[in-house]
Amino acid sequence: MRIGVGLWTMRATAAHPAAQPAMYRDLLADARLVESLGFHSLWLAEHHFWYDGWCPSPLVAASAALAVTSTLHVGTGIHLLPLCDPRRVGEQLSWLQRASGGRLQHGVGLGYRAAEYDGYGISRLVRGRRMDAALDWLSGLGDAVPPVWVGGFSPAALERAGRLGLGVLLPSTLTLPQLERAIAQARDAAAAAGRTVRIGVMKYAWATDGSESARAWALGMLSTFMREYAGAWFPLRGRPGFESPELLEAQVRRAADTALVGSPDELVLQLRALADAGAEQCVLHLVGDGRLPERHETLALIADRVVPALDPVPS
Amino acid sequence: MRLGVVLEGAPGVAALQSLAAQACAAESVGLDFAWLAPEAGAAALLAASSVAASTTVLRLVARVAVGAHPLEIAEAAVVAENCSAGRLGLVLESVGRDRDLLAETTDAILAATSPRPFRHHGARWRIPANLPENEDHEARLAVTPYCVQPELPIWLAGPESDGVARERGLSHVSGAGESAEDAARAWAATERALGPGARRLRRPALRAVHADADGDLDDAALVAMLRAEQRLWDVDIAVLRLPAALDDRARARAMRRVASRVRPRVVLDALPPGLEAYWDEALA
16 A cells, blocks of 8 residues: 655644745655655645635645655645646646656545635536546546546545546545445446546544553544634535534544544554555545644654555555 | 846756756856746746745746636745745736736736735636625635735736736836837836836846857857846846757856856946956956
């Protein structure tokens, strides 16, 4: 299984204020560190028009990370493809893929925030159709563009990835049975089209020393992250999370219950279970806003004691 | 006068390394600007952020042809600007002679790159659109992250750009195909229109420079040309386009020559007698 790490969101939050240019400078140092630790990939995220400066243009940030590394892959987890003009994105992807020696991984998704679609003058109702059209266009460019990973787990997303023979990038909060069902759906769609589908998974994760206190700290950090993220944005039965406190707490619990948090040995077992379910690639989403120093410690622990214990993906 | 060079996007798989090598060569000899306009026009801001990662003080100028959604350009620009810790400027280039497209794109990007929530209602774009099916939409948007600089430098280039720039109090770039006399006429018009306000505008020019395959160039002719343009229309930023076929080594040699033999000669109006002869002898 290939292990990537993420997500570099470049957020300066109320809980962890930071200087944005310093965060972009740190991205370069982090990319070098992640490469030196032997990870397959580093993943960036995208959102728009938010108080915390969430990176709205991950391909631009990816270009900087690719420029300071030589073997590390850099991915988007995810790029809101329906917001874009497919021809221009195709140009950008082709340029960056060629310029980086083929080290870009293109995770795409629909997104969900109406404000982002409205900013670009696009009806949220047509995002699926725009995604289909963009993927068709990019598929026509062949190897000139990077491998695509379709984010999400809706039947439409799984069918889309399978039909076009792309990859799926399943979201963090799925349980193992849900992942197995989604993988089967994607593979069925691919088989029906005479293609194969690559399987990727994102997972909230943190490596600890195995103690209960360390686990509680990591889960507390995840909950803090998820409460603000889901509270402000997630439409929980049609309303923002903060207006539906019970649903929000359920979402926070779901994130904690499905996270990979524990000692390196425990993470190895959990990742092997994902590999047995069919995952070829896992992006470990190490939450923690801003410039959390502990993030480097968990990266080193995973690199030293988790990745070497996993079976590599044959090249 | 400040001097810069165009970084050529090397075709093939080594473009990031080649751009970094060219940029480092420019930075190491103290040139002021690197101009990025790769063959794939949509990739200029990608190239800028990659070059920013390899440099620390070199200022970057990304030339982007208008036509894309202004938010796409603005958001890519603010991320590249943050990657460069505030060293980026943006050149918006007109497409064909579509003055309205350049004007509306410029207006929307000026608004989007300011640290104020904004809305833009133009002939082509309505930002935010406030479409009824987009629930919970905003009346105004803020593009984040903010620029590091108090204001993103925006210059305009291409056909019709001088008039559009003048109306907005922006600089326009005298293009490589434009004569010094044309530039002088355009800037005289800007001075008439803006009065003292024209003094705060930089006067950039893009100029092609001949060099042989080893990177040797006729620096005396280049100095003469730049001094003439200085006298005629007060050009204060010259971005030099070296032949695209030069390899990175020859390009670096040409940049060093510009830095050591041209730059010292175009800072002041005149140099004391004997100094240039001394340089010619001592630096030969």
